[in-house]
Amino acid sequence: LAKTTQPISMDSYEGQEVNITCSHNNIATNDYITWYQQFPSQGPRFIIQGYKTKVTNEVASLFIPADRKSSTLSLPRVSLSDTAVYYCLVLSGGYQKVTFGTGTKLQVIP
Amino acid sequence: ETGVTQSPTHLIKTRGQQVTLRCSSQSGHNTVSWYQQALGQGPQFIFQYYREEENGRGNFPPRFSGLQFPNYSSELNVNALELDDSALYLCASSLSPDTYEQYFGPGTRLTVT
Numbered sequence: 001l002a003k004t005t006q007p008i009s010m011d012s013y014e015g016q017e018v019n020i021t022c023s024h025n026n027i028a029t030n031d032y033i034t035w036y037q038q039f040p041s042q043g044p045r046f047i048i049q050g051y052k053t054k055v056t057n058e059v060a061s062l063f064i065p066a067d068r069k070s071s072t073l074s075l076p077r078v079s080l081s082d083t084a085v086y087y088c089l090v091l092s093g094g095y096q097k098v099t100f101g102t103g104t105k106l107q108v109i110p
Numbered sequence: 111e112t113g114v115t116q117s118p119t120h121l122i123k124t125r126g127q128q129v130t131l132r133c134s135s136q137s138g139h140n141t142v143s144w145y146q147q148a149l150g151q152g153p154q155f156i157f158q159y160y161r162e163e164e165n166g167r168g169n170f171p172p173r174f175s176g177l178q179f180p181n182y183s184s185e186l187n188v189n190a191l192e193l194d195d196s197a198l199y200l201c202a203s204s205l206s207p208d209t210y211e212q213y214f215g216p217g218t219r220l221t222v223t
C-alpha cells in the first residue's frame with residue numbers, strides 16, 4: 001500500500017506559480033496518481049491525474065519523475081480563490097487500495 | 111446534469127446505534143465510492159460499489175457496509191456506532207471502476223455522542 005506524504009502547509013502570493021510535492025516512495029507499477037482540491041465544508045474536487053512524465057490541463061500541470069516516487073502539482077498564477085487543501089491520491093490496483101495524502105493547506109496572500 | 115447529492119446533511123446519533131447515509135450518483139456514473147474524513151484529516155477510503163457489488167474496500171471493519179441500487183444510488187450503513195465514527199462521510203461517483211476522476215458530494219456530517 002503506497003504511503004503518501006505532503007507538506008502540511010504553504011503560503012504563496014497572488015499571481016505566483018505554486019508547486020506542491022507529494023512523496024509516494026513505495027508506489028507500485030500499476031498505481032495511478034490523482035490530485036484533488038478541497039474547500040472547507042465541501043467534498044474534494046478533481047484537478048488532474050497521471051501515471052508518468054507530465055500531464056497538463058486547463059487548471060494545472062502534474063510532473064512525475066521516472067522513478068515515480070513523487071509527484072508535483074503545479075498551479076500557475078494562483079489567485080485568492082485557490083486557497084484550499086490539496087490532496088494527492090494514489091490508487092493501487094484500480095480501487096482495490098486507495099490512499100489519500102495528508103493534504104497541503106495552501107494559503108494565497110494578496 | 112445533476113451532481114452527486116447526499117442525505118442527510120447532518121446527523122447526530124448515540125453510541126451503539128445504527129445509521130444509514132444515502133448518495134445519488136452523478137448522471138451516467140455507475141460506480142460509487144465512500145470515504146470517511148475525520149476533522150483535519152484526509153479522506154479514508156471505505157469501499158467502492160460497481161454493478162451492485164463491492165469492488166474494493168479499505169481498512170474498515172465489517173460493521174461498515176454498503177448497498178448500490180440498480181439506479182446506481184448507494185447507501186452506507188454503520189452498525190454499533192462508536193465515538194470515533196464521528197466524521198464527514200463523503201460519497202464519490204465515477205463513470206466506471208477504471209476511471210480515476212471522481213465527483214464528490216458535499217458529505218454528511220455524522221456526530222456520535
